[in-house]
Structure formats: structure tokens, C-alpha cells
Amino acid sequence: MNVLEKARRMLKAKAVRPTMIRVRLLAYLLAHPVHPTADQLYQALLPGFPTLSKTSVYNTLDKLLEVKLVRLITIDEKETRYDAGTGVHGHFLCKHCSDITDFAANPDYTGCTELSGYQIDDCNVYLTGICKVCLQNINKTQKEEKAV
Amino acid sequence: MNVLEKARRMLKAKAVRPTMIRVRLLAYLLAHPVHPTADQLYQALLPGFPTLSKTSVYNTLDKLLEVKLVRLITIDEKETRYDAGTGVHGHFLCKHCSDITDFAANPDYTGCTELSGYQIDDCNVYLTGICKVCLQNINKTQKEEKAV
DNA sequence: TTACAATATTGTAACCATTACAATTTAATA
DNA sequence: TATTAAATTGTAATGGTTACAATATTGTAA
Structure with missing residues (x-):
């Protein structure tokens, strides 16, 4: 199909x-x-x-x-x-290349005291940082600069 | 102070x-x-x-x-x-009253395979739903409507 | 098929949070 | 006090999103 x-x-x-x-x-x-x-x-x-x-x-x-x-x-x-995308998953935003990566995340906050009695409909987990590829590129660039 | x-x-x-x-x-x-x-x-x-x-x-x-x-x-x-607010905490947005509630959340995604080798700088957990107070008000209103 | 009503699509203009930028003011240092 | 850097301000622009009215499409029933 x-x-x-x-x-x-x-x-x-x-x-x-x-x-x-x-x-x-x-x-x-x-x-x-x-x-x-x-x-x-x-x-x-x-x-x-x-x-x-x-x-x-x-x-x-x-x-x-x-x-x-x-x-x-x-x-x-x-x-x-x-x-x-169906199913709960988190999103990682790379501050360097702006790409968003999905990752498995299914946090459970039903036992959270502050939210006792709350109706939770949706959950989003957002992480930011630098992705693997960009980290490698940054390292490579630094080594080259040192070499000069 | x-x-x-x-x-x-x-x-x-x-x-x-x-x-x-x-x-x-x-x-x-x-x-x-x-x-x-x-x-x-x-x-x-x-x-x-x-x-x-x-x-x-x-x-x-x-x-x-x-x-x-x-x-x-x-x-x-x-x-x-x-x-x-300092420290990692999550945010709950009530779709009814638009209030945002803080809750304890300190998820650890360092062991996540998809993010292996990634540098994680920041984490945000966002939940949406209906807060306790609004749920109670909604229930009350429904009962009153039934009574009429 | 045709007619009608409900729904979907489109273009234009407006909205509004945020930003760019240049001018002005304030503060730090010598 | 003079000099320089940093901070603040007002105006205008930017750009994603929405309001709205006009048009087109679709589903239903005769």
C-alpha cells in the first residue's frame, strides 16, 4: 500500500x-x-x-x-x-545544524504529587544541544586549527 | 534579604x-x-x-x-x-484556564541509544491537559445541568 | 442528472510577537 | 573631566499566522 x-x-x-x-x-x-x-x-x-x-x-x-x-x-x-509520527517520542534539536532527532521517550508522570488529580492529555519532551555529527565536525575543525 | x-x-x-x-x-x-x-x-x-x-x-x-x-x-x-526557576522541572499547561503548573521532573536520557554521542544541554518536559481545579468546575457544571 | 446545502479552498489583508537599527542615554575607567 | 563602551529607547520592519469574504468542490436527495 x-x-x-x-x-x-x-x-x-x-x-x-x-x-x-x-x-x-x-x-x-x-x-x-x-x-x-x-x-x-x-x-x-x-x-x-x-x-x-x-x-x-x-x-x-x-x-x-x-x-x-x-x-x-x-x-x-x-x-x-x-x-x-505516532506514539510518544521525544525531540532533540541540534543548536548547530537545526536538525531535529526523534528518540524513545515515554515518561510517566501519573505518580507526580504536584499533578495529582490532573488530566494529562499530551506529553512533549524537548532536548537541545549538539548532535553527534556536529560535535565531530567541531572537533575536526579545532584539530586542524591547532595544526596550523 | x-x-x-x-x-x-x-x-x-x-x-x-x-x-x-x-x-x-x-x-x-x-x-x-x-x-x-x-x-x-x-x-x-x-x-x-x-x-x-x-x-x-x-x-x-x-x-x-x-x-x-x-x-x-x-x-x-x-x-x-x-x-x-532554577533546577530542572516540567511544565503543565491547562488548556482550560491557560495556567502553567510546575512539577518535579528530572528525566535522564543519557542512556538513550538514539542520542548516544550527543551533547545534551537543556531539557524541557511539557504536559498539557486539564488541571484539578478546572476538572472540578467542569464536573460541578455538568451536575448542575443534569439537575435542570 | 440536477439542485441544494454543507464543506473545503483560496487570496487578500490584517494581526501581533519579535527583531533590526540608529539615536540617545547611562555607566565605567582613566 | 574626557573618553569609551555598554545599555536603553523609539520607530519601523519582519515574518509567521489568522480573519474573512469570495469561490469552488463535494455529498445528498429528489
């Missing part, structure tokens, strides 16, 4: 009309788990969908958020990112 | 000039751990500091962030909030 069909079924399962935009946008998110911004989604879908408007991207994302097929990621305060 | 003096000492310890704005803003954050927005800080400080400008609030926050006396909270994608 290709990703378009998969997206179509996911939408139907949530009783959301599987319109062109919705299917394509969800399919893109499923096929490209890189947490794109709204603008990146717009730019990516535009070639295959020339009548697409930015507003429609936002409308579509709102609808997908509403039925929880998509999650918001606010790890970067500059712009919101979107993720169709 | 009052909170202004405490703020002054914290700034000196970080080698940041304890200017009027910085001392007052940090003191306000220490005394009001409610995670205000930049605009809320501006409105709160303005009466006691009529020449204050919005830009200065942002500049001051940037400086305090730089020396890590303040943390960013991006749990709400609409606007950034600021927190002078």
Missing part, C-alpha cells in the same frame, strides 16, 4: 473527508518525518499542486491536529513544526 | 551589570513564578519604571537567557514565556 492510500485510510478512520490537500499533506508528513514547518510543507507540495495556498496548508494542519493525526512541535520558538 | 538584593547578587555572580531594568525584571520573575510573557513583564514593570520600553524587556530577557538566569518556555506556540 502506498503512502497516499495509507493517508487516505487514516483520514477516513477519523471521519475526515480525504480531500486532495489533506491526503497529500498527511502523506508527505508520513513519508518525510523531518518535522517540517508550515512553509516547508507549502513549498514541498506546491510543484505537484499549483493551486495550493498557504492558508490551505494552515487550515489542513488545523484539521489534522484536531483529530490528532498530527502533533505540534514547539521546540523552536521561532516557528511551529509538525509531526505525523 | 529582599528579592531585589537577591537579583542583584545573581547578576553580579554571572558578571552581568546589575542595571535597574535587569534587577527589577529578574526580581519580578523570582517573586512571580507564573511564567509571564514579555508583554506581561512589560505591563507589570511599567508603573514602577515609566521610561521602560518593550524593546528593553526583550533585550534584558536575551541577556538573562544568555547567562542562563532565565529559561524559555515554548509550551504555548502563540507566545514565549519566561521562567527564572
